[in-house]
Amino acid sequence: MTPEHLDExxxxxxxxxxxxxxxxxLTAFNEILLHMTSFPYIEDSKAFTEHMIISADGVIASKQDRHHAVLPHAHNWMELAYMYSGHADLTIAGQKISLVQGQCILINYNVSHSCAPCGHDDILINLLLSRNYLQTNFFNRFSDSGSLAHYLIASLNNENRENGYIHFKSADNRRLSVFMREFLCEYYDKSIHYNDYLDSLTTLIFLELSDIYKDESIRDASEHNEILSILRYIEGNYRNCTLKSTAEFFHMNPNYLSGYIHKHTGKTFKSLIQEQRMMLATRLLSNSDLPVTDIALQAGYENITFFYKKFRQLHGCSPAEYRKQFQ
Incomplete structure (x- = not known):
C-alpha cells in the first residue's frame, strides 16, 4: 500500500x-474485545462499531468513526491517538483538548476519554497497545534512553497514576508523520514480515515522541506534567546539577523537590543523576577508545575511585572488563 492509497x-x-x-x-462489541485479549470495559458505546477494530498481535489500529460522538469509555490498553488529518476535540480525565493534524495524545490505562463528532476530513487514528506487548517488544529497547523514558515506563506500570495523558505538540514533526504512515500502510496491507515491521515502527514512533518532548521548552508555563520538565532538565544537566541548583531553577524547596521526584518516579534525585551518568559512561566504554579516567570525567565523576565503585555495583565488573565485551 502506498501513502496515496492509504489516504484514499x-x-x-x-x-x-x-x-x-x-x-x-454494546454486548456484541465487548464480546469482540474479550475474544481478542483481556480487554476491560466500555461505559457507553453507541459510537463504537465492529469494523473499527482490527487485531494485530498486541497492537490494534482503529480509524475513529466520523459524524458520531465517542462517548466516555476506558480500557486497560494504552492508547495513542494520532491526528492524521483535520482536528478533533477530546475530553480526557475531565480535561478538554483540541488535537490538530500531526499531533498525538498518549492516554494511560483505565483513563476515561471521549471525543466530539469528527467531520469528513477529520481522520483520527487510535493505536491501542497492550501492557504485555509494550513490555515484551518495546521497553527492552527503550528503557535505557533517559529519565523521560523511565517516567513513561513508570506510568505504564501503574507506578505513576496521577497524570492520565500526555499531549505531544508534534504537528510539524516530519519523522513522526513518516513513521505513522508507514505503520498504517503495513498494518492495513500486511507483508510477509509485517510483525517485525510493526514492532520496529512502534519503537520508532515512541522514540520520536520521546525526542519531541525533550526538544520542547523546559519551562513551558502550560506544561501539564511538571515532572517531565524536571526530568528533561536533569537529562540536560546531569553532569553538574545538584538537588539545590535544580530546586532553585524550578523555584522549589530542595526537600519538596526530592519528595516530588520520588512520588512521581519512585526514584531519588541522586539515583536519577547516577543513571544518566552511568548511561553515558557505558556508551563511551562500548563505542570509543577514550581512557576510563576521561570517560569518568565526561560523565560527571570527579572522584575516579567513586566511579569505579559505583560502576562495579551496577555492572558487577570493572569498566575495563565491561569494555572487553565489545571488542
Whole structure:
C-alpha cells in the first residue's frame, strides 16, 4: 500500500459513518474485545462499531468513526491517538483538548476519554497497545534512553497514576508523520514480515515522541506534567546539577523537590543523576577508545575511585572488563 492509497482508504466512509442514526450493540462489541485479549470495559458505546477494530498481535489500529460522538469509555490498553488529518476535540480525565493534524495524545490505562463528532476530513487514528506487548517488544529497547523514558515506563506500570495523558505538540514533526504512515500502510496491507515491521515502527514512533518532548521548552508555563520538565532538565544537566541548583531553577524547596521526584518516579534525585551518568559512561566504554579516567570525567565523576565503585555495583565488573565485551 502506498501513502496515496492509504489516504484514499482512510477517507472512505463506512456504513456506520454514512448513517447518522446508526446505533451499536454494546454486548456484541465487548464480546469482540474479550475474544481478542483481556480487554476491560466500555461505559457507553453507541459510537463504537465492529469494523473499527482490527487485531494485530498486541497492537490494534482503529480509524475513529466520523459524524458520531465517542462517548466516555476506558480500557486497560494504552492508547495513542494520532491526528492524521483535520482536528478533533477530546475530553480526557475531565480535561478538554483540541488535537490538530500531526499531533498525538498518549492516554494511560483505565483513563476515561471521549471525543466530539469528527467531520469528513477529520481522520483520527487510535493505536491501542497492550501492557504485555509494550513490555515484551518495546521497553527492552527503550528503557535505557533517559529519565523521560523511565517516567513513561513508570506510568505504564501503574507506578505513576496521577497524570492520565500526555499531549505531544508534534504537528510539524516530519519523522513522526513518516513513521505513522508507514505503520498504517503495513498494518492495513500486511507483508510477509509485517510483525517485525510493526514492532520496529512502534519503537520508532515512541522514540520520536520521546525526542519531541525533550526538544520542547523546559519551562513551558502550560506544561501539564511538571515532572517531565524536571526530568528533561536533569537529562540536560546531569553532569553538574545538584538537588539545590535544580530546586532553585524550578523555584522549589530542595526537600519538596526530592519528595516530588520520588512520588512521581519512585526514584531519588541522586539515583536519577547516577543513571544518566552511568548511561553515558557505558556508551563511551562500548563505542570509543577514550581512557576510563576521561570517560569518568565526561560523565560527571570527579572522584575516579567513586566511579569505579559505583560502576562495579551496577555492572558487577570493572569498566575495563565491561569494555572487553565489545571488542
Amino acid at each position: 482508504f482512510l477517507r472512505q466512509e463506512n456504513d456506520y459513518e454514512k448513517d447518522p442514526s446508526a446505533t451499536f450493540n
